[in-house]
Each structure stands twice: as structure tokens, then as C-alpha cells.
Amino acid sequence: MSRPEPEALDPAIVEQAIQWLVRLRFNQADEQTQRTFEHWLQQRPEHALAWQRVETLGDEFEGVPAQLARQTLKGAQQGMRRRESLKLLGVLATVGTAAWLGRDYTPLPSMLAQQRSSTGEQRRFELDDGSLIQLNSDSAVDSDFDPQRRLIILRRGEIIVNVGADEHSPKARPLWVQSRDGIMRAHSSRFLVRERDDGTLVAAQEGSVTVFPGSSQTPASRNVLAGNQLLFTPSGTRTFRDNGLDPWGWGDGVISANHMRLGDFIAELSRYRPGVLRCAEEVADRRVSGTFQLADNDRVLALIAQSLRLHIDYRTRYWVTVTAAT
Template sequence: MPNAENAPAQTQVDQAIDWLVKLRFDTPSPRTERQFQQWLASHPQNPQAWQRVSSLSDELAGLPKALSRRTLDASQRQHSSRRDHLKLLALLAVGGSLGWAARAPLGLPQLLADSSTAAGERRQLQGSDGSRIQLNTASAIDLHYSSQQRLLELIRGEVSLDANANDSRPFRIDTRVGTLGTLDGQLLLRENDNGLLVAVRRGEVTLFPASPSARLVQAGETLQVQANGSSQAVSLRSDPWGWTDGVLSVQQMPLGEFAAELARYRPGLLRCADEVANLKVSGTYQLADTGQILQLLTRSLPVRVEYRTRYWVSIDAA
């Protein structure tokens, strides 16, 4: 965890949020890219501020883009200052749907979650009951054990749980979409734009156990659970469990989707040009070195990788 004394000042954080808004909602011009690079180099804390704030990108993508854009446009129509604009975004982050992702970049305590990971980081834990837990990139959880139950709260991101079947207490998992329950399940949960991905490898898992619409999820099933609670089986172009072994394993995945998946494990922005977005990617890639993954793409596909900065990378046609 970064030392608070070496953390970026609020000025750098505000500027980084400003750049995130520009890059998220506007199509950056060459001039904008040059200005962004100049800003990164203009202060020693700017790259760190950008790395921390760029984790907001996935969360902003979860907001309705038109609504977010209208909100920002409204503040401009009222002639509010840029500083007020940033305060508005910060308030949305802390009080609205951005949740956990905004806490650290905006200078709030990172200990609000029992366990968390940064972009590109994965972590293995063991609960006091002997259950094994893994956090994927940019994730956060809380754990609460009592004499009646075991509880894992997914605050953000993705987690795998291998519940200890020798403990008779039910294991409850709370998410933004709803609650799951198990006694001996090995399962994986991932928040995404559509709600929650649920994959079960072993045992039985009950979706919405206290609801009349409770559903039993068997070993081998993978479900997409919508925000409204509906669910359906899905087939994926990637192995959802791959990251637990430190790999990204895909079959015939469009390069645009692959880049979006790989971007989860890197700080900053990773863009894929539209003209190569439909090229297909297959293989198993080691997540420990995302730079090497990008280089491997250039050997198997007619693409080139351009590093504008360490935190701004694009995949273009060769």
C-alpha cells in the first residue's frame, strides 16, 4: 500500500480527474495527446496521480455515458468553474455508483475494505474458517464471521471463493446485484457492465437464497445475473477461472474485447483501433507481464503497439 506521505497532492489528483474526463468523454486529438504527455512530465507526482485515478475508468464506463456527459455539460452551461466540475465528479464518485474505486484516488482511506488489490495485482487470502479466497485485479472485499454465518461482501471487482466444507456455518456472499449462499461451493464472482458473472466449479450455490425466485447453480454452470435479478447461462470466449492461475486464456476473442480485458490488469489507458478490433485472438497469456502480452500480439496479428506514455498505449494496424 502506498505511503500516505508520498501520495499525490489533491492538486495532482484534481488534474488527473480532469484528464480522465477529457479522455473518457471526448475523442482525443493529437494535440490533446501531446498536452496529456506534457502534463505527465510536468510534475513528479503526476504519473502517480494518473495511475491511481485511472482506476476510475472502469467505473465511469459503468455509468450511463449520456447521463454522465449531460451532467458535465450542465455544469458548463451554468458557467461553474473547472474546480466545481471536478468536485461534482468527486461527489458522484464517493456518494454515487462509483463506490470503492473512487476512495483511494480521491485521497480517502484505503482501509475501508478488509482486503483490496490495485490494478494488475492479485492476492490470495485464507479466512479464519479455512476457506481460500483470491482477489483479482482492482478488487475489494469485506469479511465478517459470526457464530451463525460466514459473510463475504464483494465491494468491487472479482473474487473466487473455495469455501471450507468442514465448517457447518452457511457462507453468504453479498454483491450489488444480490446475495448468494453456499456451504461447500467453489465459485467465482465478477462485477461487469451487465451486473454479475457467476461461475461454479464445485458444490452447490444458491442465488438469492432468501427470495421466492431462488435459483440453484450447479457445478460447471456459468451465469450472467442482470441488475434486475434475472439470470441466464452464458458461454464465454475466455476461461473465467484463468486469472486464478495467473493467466488470460481466450479462444477466438475479438481483439477489441481482448484489449478491454487486458486493460483491467494495467494502469492507465489501453486503446484498440477500430480497424483491427475484429481480429481474433486465441491463446494463453501470462498476466505477470502485460507488456509481453502486447508484444506477442504483434507477432501473431497484423498490428503494432504504440506507447505514447507508460500509461497511454494503443493497438493499431501494422
């Protein structure tokens, strides 16, 4: 299915958003800078929309040397032709830190993916085979079907897949999912795949999923049975530490925690709101339990502040710190 074309924005506004991204992400931002940015953001709806799109681009530079990221973004801001901009962005895949080396992923595929979600957004769509895909916050996927197989490519973030019956195909085609860390074959009607900092997490709700770290040619594969989870990297599987988060909760629009460390809870909640959300070390080991609606992040923060005696410091709407109540 094709996705609607994004709303066109004034190039001058996009340039302003890029300038703010450079100042906030790669330079020390003082309180005056934050206040000025907040004022700019609230001046016009187009400013907020431009920031939402450009901020996603900034996330692509995580782990890349700051000087290179600054040069790349400033180059885009200074009127570089589109082809030259894309070429320069692609350079990041080969001159960044070790986390980028050896992977086929550059910033461009997730930016140009067939289906994307913005920060704080969950989206649902249906593929030609009848499969239903849920995109979590700040996620991107492509699909590549041919007569022999169905392939879903996770470019960024997290998805839940309800496997379709593929009724219009003359023969049953296997369904595969590719992530940056390997490839998975679904023998399941519902499963989840999430890219994390420490690898790719796969969880099955029904049936099973076969995981091939690195590629489908990897001889060492693992089956993930219904009700189980597995974390893997290109070199193999890793120990998955259950931190008390229900991985399926976001599919119902909630974040559900069971005796979850506050620092981990805040890090998870930060995925669903733009800007910076931090937890002070002094309260990071407090524990959170409950089910909270993701549609209202500020309400979630207010509830945990009340139950755990916390203070929510809103330096700006986009710069929030959780500390101990005085």
C-alpha cells in the same frame, strides 16, 4: 484481517491527478494533451501513484452524465471538505443513468472497502474463517461475519473464493456472497464471482453455488454445479455467451483464450493495464488462441501482433490502439 494504510500523498499532487482525470475522461483530449500528460506522469513516482488511485475513482463514473461527473471531480479538486465531497459523490447513485437506479451501491463502498486491488494487480488474503480470497485487477470486497453466517460483499470487480473450514466457530456457518445483482450461497470449496456490464457471472469449480437474483428472499433460485457458469441480474438469469476466455486463468496470472474474438480479447486485456487500450473494428473479428502472462501486457500485445499481423499504436504508454499491419 486489516489491510495496510495506503501511502500518504501530497494533496497538491492528488489535485493535479484529479485535474488530469477531468481533462482526459470528460473532455476531448488531443495528441498534445496526451504528450503533456505522459510527461507529467513520468516526472515523479508520486505522480504515477496518485494517477493510479484517482483513475480508479474515474471508473466509478461510467454511465453517469459527463457534466455531473465533471462537477463532482472539480468540486473535490477545489478543496471541498471531505464530508461534503463524500456527500456529493453519493448523489451520483440517485441522479445517474438507469444503470445506477435502485441499487444500494454508490462509488464510496468500493473506495473504502476493507480489501482492494489496483489496476493490473492480483491480491490474495485470508479471512478469519480460513477462507482464501483472490482479488482480480481493480476489485474490492468487504466481509461481514456474525455467529449465524459468513458474508462476503463484492463491491467491485472479480474474486475467487476458496471456502475455509470455519474451524473456530462453535457451529458450521453458511457462506454467502453478495454482489450488486443478487446473493449467492456457497456449497462449494472453490468458486468465482465477477461483475460484468451485463450482470454477475458465477462459476463453480467444485461443489455448487445457489444463486438468488435480487436477494435471498427471491423464490426463483438456480444452482450452479461444478464446471458450469451462470450469468444473472436482479431480475433473473441470462444467457451467457462463452467467448473463448478461460474465466479461471487470471487466478494463475494468465489470460487464456481459445479461438477468442480479438476485440473481446483486447477488452479483457485492458482490465489489467491503466489507461486506454482499444481494438480497431477492421481487426476485431480476428481470432486469438493461447495462454499469455498478465504480468507483461506489452509482451502479450507484441505476441499477438506478430501472430495476427497487427500494428500496436502506442500514442502514449496509456493510450494504445491495435490496428492492422500495413
